[in-house]
Amino acid sequence: MITLILFLISCLGPLINISALNTCPDCGNSTVPFPLSTNQNCGDSRYKIYCNNGILEFLSATGTYYNILSIDQNANKLVINPSLIMKDTCYSSDLQEGGFLLHENLPFNISTHNTVMLLNCSQSILLSPLNCSSNSICRKFEEKVDEGSGCVSTLCCHYLKDSAMSSHRIRIRVGGCTAYTSLVDFKVNESIDSWNFGIELQWVPTN
Ligand SMILES: *[C@@H]1O[C@H](CO)[C@@H](O)[C@H](O)[C@H]1NC(C)=O
Numbered sequence: 001m002i003t004l005i006l007f008l009i010s011c012l013g014p015l016i017n018i019s020a021l022n023t024c025p026d027c028g029n030s031t032v033p034f035p036l037s038t039n040q041n042c043g044d045s046r047y048k049i050y051c052n053n054g055i056l057e058f059l060s061a062t063g064t065y066y067n068i069l070s071i072d073q074n075a076n077k078l079v080i081n082p083s084l085i086m087k088d089t090c091y092s093s094d095l096q097e098g099g100f101l102l103h104e105n106l107p108f109n110i111s112t113h114n115t116v117m118l119l120n121c122s123q124s125i126l127l128s129p130l131n132c133s134s135n136s137i138c139r140k141f142e143e144k145v146d147e148g149s150g151c152v153s154t155l156c157c158h159y160l161k162d163s164a165m166s167s168h169r170i171r172i173r174v175g176g177c178t179a180y181t182s183l184v185d186f187k188v189n190e191s192i193d194s195w196n197f198g199i200e201l202q203w204v205p206t207n
């Protein structure tokens with residue numbers, strides 16, 4: 001009997017250890033839940049993120065790092081900080097890279113909980129189904145949030161990033177729209193103080 005128990009422990013022990021080892025160590029104050037991986041010895045390497053001086057970062061397809069603001073392991077989601085709009089301009093800092101772009105072959109996409117604002121757009125945007133009216137929440141962003149002040153009195157629009165759109169990019173360009181920001185779980189009647197700035201990404205669950 002004792003032999004059998006010892007046998008079971010020696011067989012199962014390594015399995016238990018492997019799954020424990022597979023979760024990455026904390027990064028600064030942030031836990032790194034499985035399958036996210038900050039180095040090749042932990043997590044699942046397809047779900048690579050970066051730990052840079054205690055700050056978790058997500059690398060886009062264009063080589064830009066975005067700070068990770070929160071992770072919800074149960075919902076397979078994380079929220080990154082949208083790139084900042086440079087002071088006294090209406091240019092997002094990732095404008096040169098065309099905005100935010102995800103590799104299509106990675107197990108991440110942009111979730112359907114993001115309300116994106118496009119700023120300093122050219123007139124051709126009016127042909128799109130986006131909300132570019134004077135009631136668009138992008139006007140509030142320009143008027144009430146410091147970061148948007150460089151965009152005042154340019155054409156701007158907002159839209160819910162739903163499943164009818166590319167879930168791998170938020171596109172900006174010179175001659176189109178030159179800046180953007182995004183809100184997670186925006187609700188129509190919510191006051192601007194409770195706006196939750198971020199881009200929510202979803203990952204494919206591991207089996
Ligand atoms: C970690 O938490 C401590 C205490 O709340 C705080 O002082 C410190 O700045 C945090 N470090 C980082 C990298 O966020």
Ligand SMILES: *[C@@H]1O[C@H](CO)[C@@H](O)[C@H](O)[C@H]1NC(C)=O
Pocket residue numbers: 131133135136137188
């Ligand atoms: C545009 O968005 C605003 C704010 O959410 C809303 O009040 C308005 O009805 C929308 N307009 C159109 C044309 O969808």
Ligand SMILES: *[C@@H]1O[C@H](CO)[C@@H](O)[C@H](O)[C@H]1NC(C)=O
Pocket residue numbers: 089090091120122150151154173174175176178
């Ligand atoms: C808006 O974009 C155009 C190019 O599309 C640019 O020439 C102009 O400087 C931008 N405006 C601001 C305030 O950044």
Ligand SMILES: *[C@@H]1O[C@H](CO)[C@@H](O)[C@H](O)[C@H]1NC(C)=O
Pocket residue numbers: 188189
């Ligand atoms: C928003 O608030 C207005 C006025 O308080 C109300 O009439 C409207 O039904 C609300 N809309 C939603 C979506 O809750």
Ligand SMILES: *[C@@H]1O[C@H](CO)[C@@H](O)[C@H](O)[C@H]1NC(C)=O
Pocket residue numbers: 108109110162163167202203204205
């Ligand atoms: C994004 O990925 C999730 C998880 O795999 C999937 O359920 C969802 O349909 C994808 N969304 C889009 C718009 O492709």
